[in-house]
Amino acid sequence: xxxxxxxxxxxxxxxxxxxxxxxxxxxxxxxxxxxxxxxxxxxxxxxxxxxxxxxxxxxxxxxxxxxxxxxxxxxxxxxxxxxxxxxxxxxxxxxxxxxxxxxxxxxxxxxxxxxxxxxxxxxxxxxxxxxxxxxxxxxxxxxxxxxxxxxxxxxxxxxxxxxxxxxxxxxxxxxxxxxxxxxxxxxxxxxxxxxxxxxxxxxxxxxxxxxxxxxxxxxxxxxxxxxxxxxxxxxxxxxxxxxxxxxxxxxxxxxxxxxxxxxxxxxxxxxxxxxxxxxxxxxxxxxxx
Amino acid sequence: xxxxxxxxxxxxxxxxxxxxxxxxxxxxxxxxxxxxxxxxxxxxxxxxxxxxxxxxxxxxxxxxxxxxxxxxxxxxxxxxxxxxxxxxxxxxxxxxxxxxxxxxxxxxxxxxxxxxxxxxxxxxxxxxxxxxxxxxxxxxxxxxxxxxxxxxxxxxxxxxxxxxxxxxxxxxxxxxxxxxxxxxxxxxxxxxxxxxxxxxxxxxxxxxxxxxxxxxxxxxxxxxxxxxxxxxxxxxxxxxxx
Amino acid sequence: xxxxxxxxxxxxxxxxxxxxxxxxxxxxxxxxxxxxxxxxxxxxxxxxxxxxxxxxxxxxxxxxxxxxxxxxxxxxxxxxxxxxxxxxxxxxxxxxxxxxxxxxxxxxxxxxxxxxxxxxxxxxxxxxxxxxxxxxxxxxxxxxxxxxxxxxxxxxxxxxxxxxxxxxxxxxxxxxxxxxxxxxxxxxxxxxxxxxxxxxxxxxxxxxxxxxxxxxxxxxxxxxxxxxxxxxxxxxxxxxxxxxxxxxxxxxxxxxxxxxxxxxxxxxxxxxxxxxxxxxxxxxxxxxxxxxxxxxxxxxxxxxxxxxxxxxxxxxxxxxxxxxxxxxxxxxxxxxxxxxxxxxx
Numbered sequence: 001x002x003x004x005x006x007x008x009x010x011x012x013x014x015x016x017x018x019x020x021x022x023x024x025x026x027x028x029x030x031x032x033x034x035x036x037x038x039x040x041x042x043x044x045x046x047x048x049x050x051x052x053x054x055x056x057x058x059x060x061x062x063x064x065x066x067x068x069x070x071x072x073x074x075x076x077x078x079x080x081x082x083x084x085x086x087x088x089x090x091x092x093x094x095x096x097x098x099x100x101x102x103x104x105x106x107x108x109x110x111x112x113x114x115x116x117x118x119x120x121x122x123x124x125x126x127x128x129x130x131x132x133x134x135x136x137x138x139x140x141x142x143x144x145x146x147x148x149x150x151x152x153x154x155x156x157x158x159x160x161x162x163x164x165x166x167x168x169x170x171x172x173x174x175x176x177x178x179x180x181x182x183x184x185x186x187x188x189x190x191x192x193x194x195x196x197x198x199x200x201x202x203x204x205x206x207x208x209x210x211x212x213x214x215x216x217x218x219x220x221x222x223x224x225x226x227x228x229x230x231x232x233x234x235x236x237x238x239x240x241x242x243x244x245x246x247x248x249x250x251x252x253x254x255x256x257x258x259x260x261x262x263x264x265x266x267x268x269x270x271x272x273x274x275x276x277x278x279x280x281x282x283x284x285x286x287x288x289x
Numbered sequence: 290x291x292x293x294x295x296x297x298x299x300x301x302x303x304x305x306x307x308x309x310x311x312x313x314x315x316x317x318x319x320x321x322x323x324x325x326x327x328x329x330x331x332x333x334x335x336x337x338x339x340x341x342x343x344x345x346x347x348x349x350x351x352x353x354x355x356x357x358x359x360x361x362x363x364x365x366x367x368x369x370x371x372x373x374x375x376x377x378x379x380x381x382x383x384x385x386x387x388x389x390x391x392x393x394x395x396x397x398x399x400x401x402x403x404x405x406x407x408x409x410x411x412x413x414x415x416x417x418x419x420x421x422x423x424x425x426x427x428x429x430x431x432x433x434x435x436x437x438x439x440x441x442x443x444x445x446x447x448x449x450x451x452x453x454x455x456x457x458x459x460x461x462x463x464x465x466x467x468x469x470x471x472x473x474x475x476x477x478x479x480x481x482x483x484x485x486x487x488x489x490x491x492x493x494x495x496x497x498x499x500x501x502x503x504x505x506x507x508x509x510x511x512x513x514x515x516x517x518x519x520x521x522x523x524x525x526x527x528x529x530x531x
Numbered sequence: 532x533x534x535x536x537x538x539x540x541x542x543x544x545x546x547x548x549x550x551x552x553x554x555x556x557x558x559x560x561x562x563x564x565x566x567x568x569x570x571x572x573x574x575x576x577x578x579x580x581x582x583x584x585x586x587x588x589x590x591x592x593x594x595x596x597x598x599x600x601x602x603x604x605x606x607x608x609x610x611x612x613x614x615x616x617x618x619x620x621x622x623x624x625x626x627x628x629x630x631x632x633x634x635x636x637x638x639x640x641x642x643x644x645x646x647x648x649x650x651x652x653x654x655x656x657x658x659x660x661x662x663x664x665x666x667x668x669x670x671x672x673x674x675x676x677x678x679x680x681x682x683x684x685x686x687x688x689x690x691x692x693x694x695x696x697x698x699x700x701x702x703x704x705x706x707x708x709x710x711x712x713x714x715x716x717x718x719x720x721x722x723x724x725x726x727x728x729x730x731x732x733x734x735x736x737x738x739x740x741x742x743x744x745x746x747x748x749x750x751x752x753x754x755x756x757x758x759x760x761x762x763x764x765x766x767x768x769x770x771x772x773x774x775x776x777x778x779x780x781x782x783x784x785x786x787x788x789x790x791x792x793x794x795x796x797x798x799x800x801x802x803x804x805x806x807x808x809x810x811x812x813x814x815x816x817x818x819x820x821x822x823x824x825x826x827x828x829x830x831x832x833x834x835x836x837x838x839x840x841x842x843x844x845x846x847x848x849x850x851x852x853x854x855x856x857x858x859x860x861x862x863x864x865x866x867x868x869x870x871x872x873x874x875x876x
Contacts, residue, residue: 035647083837083841086841087840087841091646091647092592092646092647093840093844095647095650096792096796096836096840097836097837097840097841099789099792099836100832100833100834100835100836100837100840101833101837102833103789103829103830103832103833103836104829104830104833104834104837105833106829106830106833107827107828107829107830107831107832107833108830110827110829110830111826111827111830213829217784217785220785221654221655221658221785224651224654225651225655228647228648228651259662259663259666262662263659263662263663266655266658266659266662267659269651269652269655270638270652270655270656273644273648273651273652274638274639274642274644274652277642277643277644277645277648278648279648345744347740366743366748367740367743367744368743368744368745368746368747368748368749371743371744371745371746372746377744379740379744383738383740383741383744384738384741385734385737385738385741386737386738387733387737388733388734388737392730396730396731396734396742396745397745399727399730400745400746400747401746404533404727443741443745447745447746
């Protein structure tokens with residue numbers, strides 16, 4: 001019984017981890033059809049913010065929950081104004097430009113902080129006991145935060161004025177513009193928010209993964225694949241994609257080790273895209289958020 | 290003019306195209322004869338373009354059958370239908386913008402013939418459609434009417450026995466419209482045609498039998514004069530006068 | 532070959548001739564070390580050529596083209612170790628890679644997957660290779676006699692004279708083989724894009740629906756050009772592991788996948804010589820930067836990619852061709868104006 005709970009816990013963690021690292025990308029993709037390949041670097045920057053701030057004496061919770069999203073959010077806004085906004089509608093070009101941005105950010109961080117980790121930060125919470133098995137209390141915390149974050153994004157989109165304007169712009173930008181909405185500002189804010197969510201995710205994961213300039217690469221592939229497989233709906237897509245791909249990853253990892261878990265995830269994504277070329281929410285739950 | 294009742298070349302049986310709850314095309318039985326020229330008319334949303342796309346393979350019908358020269362082609366891929374010898378011109382011009390007018394037409398001719406004949410046929414088509422001045426121009430740079438004509442050139446160069454045209458006169462000047470009508474008459478000497486159109490003057494220039502669509506179905510099929518005189522047809526158009 | 536095709540291929544032949552001259556002259560002028568480095572650059576440029584074909588001409592944005600490159604290298608290495616010689620290994624590498632590409636291509640194109648989603652799938656494929664092969668370090672991971680070697684990779688047996696495994700080629704001779712392979716592939720692709728097949732592929736890139744409405748089965752054409760591109764990439768892979776001496780799974784990583792795309796963007800989509808030139812240029816730039824920390828490779832490559840996407844979206848070669856043809860048109864107009872003025876006097 002305890003084993004089942006422990007395994008289930010791990011499975012849920014894998015799924016929520018996938019959702020956490022993908023949400024920022026999904027917000028930007030769902031809203032603006034921009035595939036931000038520098039997404040991994042936003043996560044990396046969030047991680048660096050936490051490590052640098054905490055080692056400078058700031059409380060870790062503040063670094064993770066406030067500083068990381070704030071700083072990366074601002075960086076996101078700057079990136080949108082300087083780079084992204086010239087390329088709207090040109091999906092391939094934004095892909096390539098953000099790829100360049102990703103390389104650039106890795107390069108800058110390497111220049112500033114060197115190629116390997118200086119110091120790390122340890123996970124602030126202790127260990128949970130599930131009968132004979134122990135699980136990381138911090139992982140439990142992350143699961144809760146992920147769920148709250150998804151809920152928070154849903155609340156924002158559904159019930160706030162910003163959310164309404166954002167959804168309107170997403171469905172029909174020309175019409176929104178004709179109704180007086182500054183679509184340019186909406187895009188800027190959305191991109192900033194997506195970046196902030198990514199920064200938050202990266203900051204939260206920093207105690208577990210450590211920080212390297214190149215750590216973005218480990219995130220981007222999975223996040224990219226989850227978002228595209230999920231399809232255009234931000235929340236439904238991310239959730240569906242995470243559950244499906246994360247579930248497969250978790251199960252295969254449990255059976256045959258993490259390598260096979262990874263490969264199973266990648267193969268599942270290929271098959272998924274072959275069967276549903278527009279992603280899961282291109283076929284199901286099409287009108288959902 | 291006495292119409293020759295030759296073979297049936299296009300037939301649909303109880304054709305339906307539903308998009309969720311919207312019944313764009315509902316139980317349409319349609320017949321076209323060899324070398325017949327038929328116009329499809331009707332108000333916006335009547336289902337003519339949807340019906341057209343079921344014939345070209347751009348849409349897979351919800352139910353019913355599409356038969357072209359007796360072959361069942363329901364839900365076939367567009368290239369399969371084109372490969373039967375059907376020339377297709379879409380509502381929005383579909384041309385190769387990055388290539389010259391000559392190359393556009395060559396690609397059509399080359400599908401059916403070897404190098405030498407394709408080149409000759411391309412030159413012939415360019416002369417026939419008077420595209421000589423713009424043969425080396427990139428199609429993306431041409432005006433709308435010229436692009437439509439390049440597309441017609443592509444259709445003609447394939448020497449099809451059946452031609453499907455969706456709004457060939459759209460956006461054209463008076464003179465271009467007249468020339469298009471003439472071209473269609475010429476094509477009709479060797480091929481059957483289905484023309485979807487809104488432009489009433491244009492239809493009067495070319496039409497014999499006209500099929501009037503309304504709300505997904507065929508309301509009536511007759512000559513343009515008969516339709517214009519009909520009460521129901523007038524009602525359906527509500528303000529559209531010819 | 533028709534007259535018009537020969538005419539269209541004139542630039543191709545000119546560049547090929549320049550290539551031959553370079554091939555013959557270089558070993559006498561350059562140091563051996565440079566020649567060896569050049570061999571690697573040549574191998575990479577063959578990869579660039581393959582993507583220039585399928586993306587620049589065919590419109591297929593394959594993010595994972597490097598997967599075919601690496602696969603070719605691995606298959607060559609493993610086959611050469613098992614066969615005890617290189618001759619059949621080269622053939623096997625090309626065939627296996629092409630077969631894999633056609634299976635993948637069938638899956639993708641007959642499933643009507645396109646655009647971004649195609650990019651994701653191909654990127655995923657190269658990442659799968661990366662993950663898979665990296666973890667094959669143990670002695671139990673081998674094919675025939677060849678250990679897969681995990682993240683350390685495998686040493687590649689050098690190319691030998693056909694069917695004579697004792698007489699393997701020295702670096703200078705490998706350079707000749709590499710240049711010859713590049714020139715042959717380049718001329719082949721230059722010919723291919725002017726055939727009916729090539730021109731239909733370009734048409735498909737321009738407007739898929741219209742190509743279909745003309746009666747072309749676009750799935751088959753895309754599959755064809757995709758497979759040919761993979762075969763050419765495999766040739767590059769064979770050259771690469773000869774130039775470097777070994778092949779590691781790092782070849783499949785995100786950086787190299789990005790680099791391949793960058794070559795074609797910078798060089799120019801729709802040209803062949805552009806991406807080839809860009810490969811050499813960027814190879815030189817990244818080598819010159821060395822492993823230094825401040826102006827590191829990532830930084831410079833990132834800036835280059837951003838600048839090109841924003842400011843020079845067509846790439847170097849087409850922009851230069853654009854200038855040249857604009858100047859030519861201007862001077863032609865000037866001549867005509869002068870003639871008209873003289874005529875009315």
